[in-house]
Amino acid sequence: MEHWLKMRAQLSGEKTALYFEGKSFSFAEVYETARAFAMRLSALGIKKRDFVGLLGQNDAATYFWIHALGLLGAVPVFLNNRLSASEMNYQLADSGAEYCLFQDDFSEKAADLNVSVQSFSALEALSGAAFTEMDLDLADVASLMYTSGTTGKPKGVLQTFGNHFFSATASMLNFGFQKERDAWLCVVPIFHISGLSILMRSLIYGMPVYLERKFDVENVASKLESGEVTHVSVVLTMLKRLLDRDQEVLVHPNLRVVLLGGSAAPASVVSDSLERGFPLVQSFGMTETASQVVSLAPEEARAKIGSSGRILFPSELKIVKQNETDRDGEIWIKGPTVFAGYLHNEEATKEAFSDGYFKTGDIGYLDQDGYLFVSERRSDLIISGGENVYPTEVEHVFLSFPEISEAAVVGEPDSEWGEIPVAHLVKRSEISEAEIFQRLKKQLAAFKIPKRLVFHETLPRTASGKIQRHKLKTK
Amino acid sequence: MEHWLKMRAQLSGEKTALYFEGKSFSFAEVYETARAFAMRLSALGIKKRDFVGLLGQNDAATYFWIHALGLLGAVPVFLNNRLSASEMNYQLADSGAEYCLFQDDFSEKAADLNVSVQSFSALEALSGAAFTEMDLDLADVASLMYTSGTTGKPKGVLQTFGNHFFSATASMLNFGFQKERDAWLCVVPIFHISGLSILMRSLIYGMPVYLERKFDVENVASKLESGEVTHVSVVLTMLKRLLDRDQEVLVHPNLRVVLLGGSAAPASVVSDSLERGFPLVQSFGMTETASQVVSLAPEEARAKIGSSGRILFPSELKIVKQNETDRDGEIWIKGPTVFAGYLHNEEATKEAFSDGYFKTGDIGYLDQDGYLFVSERRSDLIISGGENVYPTEVEHVFLSFPEISEAAVVGEPDSEWGEIPVAHLVKRSEISEAEIFQRLKKQLAAFKIPKRLVFHETLPRTASGKIQRHKLKTK
Numbered sequence: 001m002e003h004w005l006k007m008r009a010q011l012s013g014e015k016t017a018l019y020f021e022g023k024s025f026s027f028a029e030v031y032e033t034a035r036a037f038a039m040r041l042s043a044l045g046i047k048k049r050d051f052v053g054l055l056g057q058n059d060a061a062t063y064f065w066i067h068a069l070g071l072l073g074a075v076p077v078f079l080n081n082r083l084s085a086s087e088m089n090y091q092l093a094d095s096g097a098e099y100c101l102f103q104d105d106f107s108e109k110a111a112d113l114n115v116s117v118q119s120f121s122a123l124e125a126l127s128g129a130a131f132t133e134m135d136l137d138l139a140d141v142a143s144l145m146y147t148s149g150t151t152g153k154p155k156g157v158l159q160t161f162g163n164h165f166f167s168a169t170a171s172m173l174n175f176g177f178q179k180e181r182d183a184w185l186c187v188v189p190i191f192h193i194s195g196l197s198i199l200m201r202s203l204i205y206g207m208p209v210y211l212e213r214k215f216d217v218e219n220v221a222s223k224l225e226s227g228e229v230t231h232v233s234v235v236l237t238m239l240k241r242l243l244d245r246d247q248e249v250l251v252h253p254n255l256r257v258v259l260l261g262g263s264a265a266p267a268s269v270v271s272d273s274l275e276r277g278f279p280l281v282q283s284f285g286m287t288e289t290a291s292q293v294v295s296l297a298p299e300e301a302r303a304k305i306g307s308s309g310r311i312l313f314p315s316e317l318k319i320v321k322q323n324e325t326d327r328d329g330e331i332w333i334k335g336p337t338v339f340a341g342y343l344h345n346e347e348a349t350k351e352a353f354s355d356g357y358f359k360t361g362d363i364g365y366l367d368q369d370g371y372l373f374v375s376e377r378r379s380d381l382i383i384s385g386g387e388n389v390y391p392t393e394v395e396h397v398f399l400s401f402p403e404i405s406e407a408a409v410v411g412e413p414d415s416e417w418g419e420i421p422v423a424h425l426v427k428r429s430e431i432s433e434a435e436i437f438q439r440l441k442k443q444l445a446a447f448k449i450p451k452r453l454v455f456h457e458t459l460p461r462t463a464s465g466k467i468q469r470h471k472l473k474t475k
Numbered sequence: 476m477e478h479w480l481k482m483r484a485q486l487s488g489e490k491t492a493l494y495f496e497g498k499s500f501s502f503a504e505v506y507e508t509a510r511a512f513a514m515r516l517s518a519l520g521i522k523k524r525d526f527v528g529l530l531g532q533n534d535a536a537t538y539f540w541i542h543a544l545g546l547l548g549a550v551p552v553f554l555n556n557r558l559s560a561s562e563m564n565y566q567l568a569d570s571g572a573e574y575c576l577f578q579d580d581f582s583e584k585a586a587d588l589n590v591s592v593q594s595f596s597a598l599e600a601l602s603g604a605a606f607t608e609m610d611l612d613l614a615d616v617a618s619l620m621y622t623s624g625t626t627g628k629p630k631g632v633l634q635t636f637g638n639h640f641f642s643a644t645a646s647m648l649n650f651g652f653q654k655e656r657d658a659w660l661c662v663v664p665i666f667h668i669s670g671l672s673i674l675m676r677s678l679i680y681g682m683p684v685y686l687e688r689k690f691d692v693e694n695v696a697s698k699l700e701s702g703e704v705t706h707v708s709v710v711l712t713m714l715k716r717l718l719d720r721d722q723e724v725l726v727h728p729n730l731r732v733v734l735l736g737g738s739a740a741p742a743s744v745v746s747d748s749l750e751r752g753f754p755l756v757q758s759f760g761m762t763e764t765a766s767q768v769v770s771l772a773p774e775e776a777r778a779k780i781g782s783s784g785r786i787l788f789p790s791e792l793k794i795v796k797q798n799e800t801d802r803d804g805e806i807w808i809k810g811p812t813v814f815a816g817y818l819h820n821e822e823a824t825k826e827a828f829s830d831g832y833f834k835t836g837d838i839g840y841l842d843q844d845g846y847l848f849v850s851e852r853r854s855d856l857i858i859s860g861g862e863n864v865y866p867t868e869v870e871h872v873f874l875s876f877p878e879i880s881e882a883a884v885v886g887e888p889d890s891e892w893g894e895i896p897v898a899h900l901v902k903r904s905e906i907s908e909a910e911i912f913q914r915l916k917k918q919l920a921a922f923k924i925p926k927r928l929v930f931h932e933t934l935p936r937t938a939s940g941k942i943q944r945h946k947l948k949t950k
């Protein structure tokens with residue numbers, strides 16, 4: 001089939017696709033701009049199936065370059081702009097990208113990247129070359145996003161057009177769809193699946209996106225009050241800021257869905273949200289399932305506090321228990337939104353799947369009505385301000401310092417960020433905290449850097465020598 | 476994935492799936508009944524991928540047997556209950572079906588079928604046997620429906636689960652979806668794609684269907700006035716009966732879509748419908764595209780009178796002209812709702828496709844806004860009361876009579892049926908009209924039998940000897 005953007009330009013050409021900083025762009029305009037941009041990429045020799053690094057942010061230019069790559073059939077490697085250059089270099093090298101397109105604001109970071117870097121402004125000045133618009137197949141890879149995990153090494157998650165299509169239709173089946181009214185406010189990063197999935201829904205539904213450069217509580221509050229938007233995706237930190245705002249947010253009746261991703265909300269936040277009229281929808285999903293795959297509807301939220309909801313049609317979920325009598329087990333997901341595998345990593349891919357199911361690594365249970373309760377997250381995952389922090393990845397950095405002999409990173413509850421990472425360390429020789437933080441900054445994104453360091457004589461370990469992270473956690 | 480009915484029983488178990496003659500059945504009840512029915516089919520030895528004849532009607536029992544076959548993974552061969560036994564035998568033989576399930580009312584016709592026939596009542600009395608519920612793959616064949624065409628020999632259209640899924644989501648994208656309100660009134664036959672597609676949408680959306688045994692104008696009017704249903708599919712004859720009703724139908728604001736299939740409405744009917752507040756949606760589609768694939772929205776109807784609308788996302792349409800300067804050309808369709816081929820008929824399948832497109836055989840053009848206008852139908856297709864009548868098929872029956880040397884069947888406009896078939900014949904030897912009609916009744920469904928016979932000395936032919944049907948048509 002033709003690329004969805006082209007179809008939308010033909011079917012809904014006059015309809016608004018994007019609102020950004022007071023400007024609006026119709027689907028026809030987005031298509032024409034993305035086409036012109038794609039011609040410039042074509043002039044560089046970028047073509048179908050090429051992986052291309054994209055270091056952008058929530059702005060119109062990044063939005064257009066995403067779609068330009070899409071029209072070419074090239075696959076954006078979505079770089080989290082908070083990562084360090086060395087983290088980005090790992091992902092670029094792993095993906096085999098030859099180019100990285102970057103928003104001019106990131107020129108300093110881009111200078112440290114080991115591929116051919118192209119600023120958005122320089123690209124716009126290029127002359128274009130003709131290209132053949134891609135023939136889209138649902139099995140084709142649409143996007144690549146890196147996620148870490150138990151091993152600590154980031155893995156490239158191959159998301160297909162089919163993954164995005166079925167995710168978008170599953171969301172529509174769950175929330176309904178008002179053709180002439182629906183509009184989605186995007187304050188989550190578009191380099192994350194939470195944000196990218198909004199752009200995909202926009203193309204598939206023919207629906208406007210209100211894209212915000214960053215989460216500004218006043219700005220978001222005014223959008224929720226004006227009735228312009230019907231849906232908004234948030235992480236816990238954003239929701240709490242909206243609830244904690246001095247003046248109560250008077251949500252407009254048009255607002256149907258406040259979709260909470262990242263982590264389940266504490267009971268107090270749920271009840272507080274509902275009392276204030278926020279149509280809160282809790283969810284469960286990840287990069288590997290192309291966003292939410294389990295979701296709770298607002299009308300169920302009060303009855304099922306603590307639950308992430310029910311599996312979305314037509315995916316399947318099962319809990320795989322170690323013993324028949326256990327309540328909890330690992331959450332396994334099967335369905336058309338599950339990713340196509342980890343790039344260049346057959347071993348990790350093989351390990352991640354069993355019997356057609358993706359083994360999420362998260363632990364939970366289903367109640368008698370089929371509602372999922374997540375009780376423990378994969379590999380002690382820490383979610384801080386909506387960003388995933390994998391302890392193993394951070395520990396590996398500490399252990400690369402000659403002065404550190406043991407390291408364990410755990411999450412600590414935090415009223416602002418949900419959780420913050422805290423490091424428990426054993427020193428081999430003297431090193432100052434200042435020196436440690438200086439070294440960490442070079443290698444890790446700021447959100448991954450532990451907020452506190454705790455020094456021990458020794459760390460608690462199991463008989464087999466494995467560090468017992470749970471013993472270090474503040475409850 | 477699991478069968479959609481099973482998923483719906485889990486996700487929307489308590490929601491009503493079916494209303495029929497004052498009774499309602501939840502998705503959980505439909506699933507349980509269909510499971511029990513499937514066990515009886517399993518006892519007969521019916522299994523996954525078997526083609527099984529189904530001679531039913533719009534009633535709860537037929538609905539349950541359709542779903543029972545679905546759970547088994549067996550493929551219903553949907554027999555039009557108005558066909559003659561010889562027509563049905565052709566389809567059953569071609570499909571390789573060993574069994575035909577029939578509604579008890581059709582026992583007389585069933586007695587003439589050449590396969591093992593099983594009445595619904597006899598089946599219900601059987602003991603069940605265990606079976607494995609199918610694992611549904613979108614590429615699997617879900618249904619088989621026969622359609623005739625230029626050759627006059629019916630061809631089995633293989634419709635996959637994917638075809639039905641994408642058709643249902645395309646419809647949702649076009650009409651929107653109100654999760655807690657939408658309900659579809661089904662007065663078109665469920666052995667046709669127009670009716671079956673409603674049952675499929677019901678499973679996929681988790682939406683109730685109001686199934687009606689037949690089109691009763693009073694009954695339908697009351698449903699459109701009560702607000703119980705939001706959508707109804709009709710053919711032109713039904714729409715006209717609603718418009719011609721003594722007392723005007725006061726449509727409830729809940730009614731969002733009156734979907735007209737089969738043939739485009741004359742301008743007078745469109746304006747009459749819109750003035751009376753019918754949210755009329757014209758469409759274009761066929762068995763091979765799993766129902767509507769082009770559709771006009773109510774708000775566009777007045778501006779685009781005569782148009783069938785625009786292609787539905789994410790399918791594609793192109794007009795293939797003989798000469799660049801022509802306005803009209805053949806309508807070609809590509810996309811995920813296009814059927815998987817004609818069963819056991821590679822030649823016809825090959826002929827029907829080109830460059831990934833399905834060549835509909837219909838002729839039309841696109842205006843500057845991308846709206847389709849159908850100007851001439853495939854192989855002089857006659858649409859009478861929503862049923863397709865292929866002239867070639869009827870002509871072949873005439874030519875099998877030794878007394879008839881030439882035959883041409885054409886459509887004639889009719890205020891009640893839209894069109895009626897009329898036969899133009901040349902006799903070789905004497906035969907009475909009564910004798911002709913008696914023979915036709917044995918071989919053809921009543922709706923295919925010409926309403927008038929016109930005798931000629933000779934029929935108009937082209938230089939190459941082809942009959943010029945258009946010269947015989949009453950304009």
